[in-house]
Amino acid sequence: MKEFLASCLPTLAGVKVALVGGSLGVAYGxxxxxxxxxxxxxxxxxxxxxxxxxxxxxxxxxxxxxxxLQGTVKKIMLLWIVALSKGLDVICGTxxxxxxxxxxxxxxxxxxxxxxxxxxxxxxxxxENIQKFLAEMKHRPIHxxxxxxx
Numbered sequence: 001m002k003e004f005l006a007s008c009l010p011t012l013a014g015v016k017v018a019l020v021g022g023s024l025g026v027a028y029g030x031x032x033x034x035x036x037x038x039x040x041x042x043x044x045x046x047x048x049x050x051x052x053x054x055x056x057x058x059x060x061x062x063x064x065x066x067x068x069l070q071g072t073v074k075k076i077m078l079l080w081i082v083a084l085s086k087g088l089d090v091i092c093g094t095x096x097x098x099x100x101x102x103x104x105x106x107x108x109x110x111x112x113x114x115x116x117x118x119x120x121x122x123x124x125x126x127x128e129n130i131q132k133f134l135a136e137m138k139h140r141p142i143h144x145x146x147x148x149x150x
Contacts, residue, residue: 021107022100038102039082045109046075052116059120078105111137 053071057063085101088094115134118126 019104021104024103024107026096026100038099038106042082042102042106042109045106045113046078049109049112049116050075052113052120056116056119081105 050071054063054068057067082098082101082105085098089097111134114126114130118131118134123131
């Protein structure tokens with residue numbers, strides 16, 4: 001369980017991507033209001049990530065039901081966060097908080113799909129600079145401060 005929770009923590013580059021996605025979502029929500037269409041795209045990205053992740057794992061002989069279950073639980077938790085962000089929009093009388101969350105998650109899912117395509121052997125269709133960026137995202141930890149440390 002501890003490993004699963006640790007795997008939920010993003011890298012520094014992952015946080016940057018989430019901030020960009022969240023900023024785009026705020027702008028989208030402010031300009032256009034409803035998030036219904038973006039949410040449908042998010043569901044599509046989640047499904048594509050799920051499918052490409054399973055195919056990549058099978059192709060590399062790395063498929064494990066426990067890892068698939070962890071991925072499914074993460075996606076359910078992310079959808080729960082989307083639902084809670086809608087609640088915050090209602091409470092605050094805004095229309096952009098859920099958009100920020102949806103766009104942030106969608107951008108992360110999109111990156112994961114690209115990663116899965118690379119793991120499936122399709123590196124020739126993915127631009128090299130995107131591959132380098134994704135590799136950097138995976139290996140850059142967030143520096144966390146604990147307790148009384150300064």
